[in-house]
Amino acid sequence: MYRPFLPVTEQTPVVTLREGNTPLIPAPAIAAEIGRQVQVWVKYDGLNPTGSFKDRGMTMAISKAKEAGAKAVICASTGNTSAAAAAYARRAGIRAFVVIPDGYVALGKLSQALIYGAEVLSIKGNFDQALKIVREMSEQYPVTLVNSVNPYRLEGQKTAAFEIVDVLGDAPDWLCIPVGNAGNISAYWMGFCQYHQADRCTQLPRMMGFQAAGAAPLISGQPVENPETLATAIRIGNPANWKKAIAVRDASQGAFNAVTDEEILAAYRLLASQEGIFCEPASAASVAGLLKVKDQVPTGATVVCVLTGNGLKDPDAAIAHSNNPLKQCIEPDIEAVAIAMGF
Numbered sequence: 001m002y003r004p005f006l007p008v009t010e011q012t013p014v015v016t017l018r019e020g021n022t023p024l025i026p027a028p029a030i031a032a033e034i035g036r037q038v039q040v041w042v043k044y045d046g047l048n049p050t051g052s053f054k055d056r057g058m059t060m061a062i063s064k065a066k067e068a069g070a071k072a073v074i075c076a077s078t079g080n081t082s083a084a085a086a087a088y089a090r091r092a093g094i095r096a097f098v099v100i101p102d103g104y105v106a107l108g109k110l111s112q113a114l115i116y117g118a119e120v121l122s123i124k125g126n127f128d129q130a131l132k133i134v135r136e137m138s139e140q141y142p143v144t145l146v147n148s149v150n151p152y153r154l155e156g157q158k159t160a161a162f163e164i165v166d167v168l169g170d171a172p173d174w175l176c177i178p179v180g181n182a183g184n185i186s187a188y189w190m191g192f193c194q195y196h197q198a199d200r201c202t203q204l205p206r207m208m209g210f211q212a213a214g215a216a217p218l219i220s221g222q223p224v225e226n227p228e229t230l231a232t233a234i235r236i237g238n239p240a241n242w243k244k245a246i247a248v249r250d251a252s253q254g255a256f257n258a259v260t261d262e263e264i265l266a267a268y269r270l271l272a273s274q275e276g277i278f279c280e281p282a283s284a285a286s287v288a289g290l291l292k293v294k295d296q297v298p299t300g301a302t303v304v305c306v307l308t309g310n311g312l313k314d315p316d317a318a319i320a321h322s323n324n325p326l327k328q329c330i331e332p333d334i335e336a337v338a339i340a341m342g343f
């Protein structure tokens with residue numbers, strides 16, 4: 001459907017798992033927190049084949065790598081990129097190497113990379129150090145880099161913007177999005193701009209980017225040497241797409257803000273308990289950010305919050321931060337269960 005907007009030809013061996021076409025879901029509970037007839041939607045990209053938005057970019061990056069004859073791909077990852085790279089490389093019959101920060105990749109993501117057959121190397125360092133290594137590796141060895149510095153990644157990821165316009169009939173007034181390595185905000189903007197040029201929408205959104213307070217280089221203006229946040233997907237201190245993201249913010253008259261881990265967790269719980277939507281913690285930064293700046297939302301505005309990854313990616317976070325304690329060790333009879341249920 002979006003082929004005319006993508007750099008593919010008849011010769012491109014398209015490697016796909018039928019990614020994209022994810023739901024744009026109304027979020028009335030979040031809208032009620034803001035009031036003033038503001039409409040809030042969430043773009044739930046956690047419903048992609050490997051559970052995150054990375055699949056949109058990886059179908060393009062791996063297809064183009066295969067077209068160019070690559071035999072191996074490499075990425076640094078906080079988890080989602082590694083899962084997507086591993087799955088699409090397997091589908092293409094290409095080797096995948098992933099370099100991850102030891103101890104900071106959520107369980108679901110690590111298990112995905114392993115079961116898809118990636119060769120996983122965990123370093124005693126953070127994501128920024130891992131990215132530096134894989135960039136150098138791709139310059140010195142026959143491996144194609146599939147992080148978001150690969151331009152085909154952003155080409156694929158821009159399709160999420162097309163889908164939003166196709167559902168809403170126009171671009172939203174605001175797009176709220178988590179910012180880690182800052183590729184996705186750049187991809188969305190490219191998508192909105194291309195659709196605008198093609199007369200598919202009449203306006204462009206303000207791009208509102210949100211980083212975790214402990215990993216907020218785009219807000220402080222300085223790289224963060226030791227980024228820290230429970231939102232491990234955006235635990236990045238020196239984003240590869242830094243300059244692009246600043247250009248997007250300025251061109252869209254948008255803004256970047258930081259949200260604390262407590263604000264992220266409050267939004268994470270709100271999404272699950274009020275909207276029935278289970279995303280990973282980093283995804284909830286978009287909603288946490290919207291709620292933080294809610295007084296700035298124009299009356300009657302349409303706002304889309306991007307939810308980048310599925311909650312099942314990080315089951316430890318859900319168990320640790322749920323308000324609902326597990327009622328354990330109940331005797332196996334109906335009376336004991338009824339009492340535990342409060343009847």
Ligand SMILES: N[C@@H](CCOP(=O)(O)O)C(=O)O
Pocket residue numbers: 054075076077078079080081082146147148149180181183184233234240
């Ligand atoms: N959160 C990311 C970090 C790498 O981002 P990328 O978009 O440059 O691949 C991940 O999932 O690894």
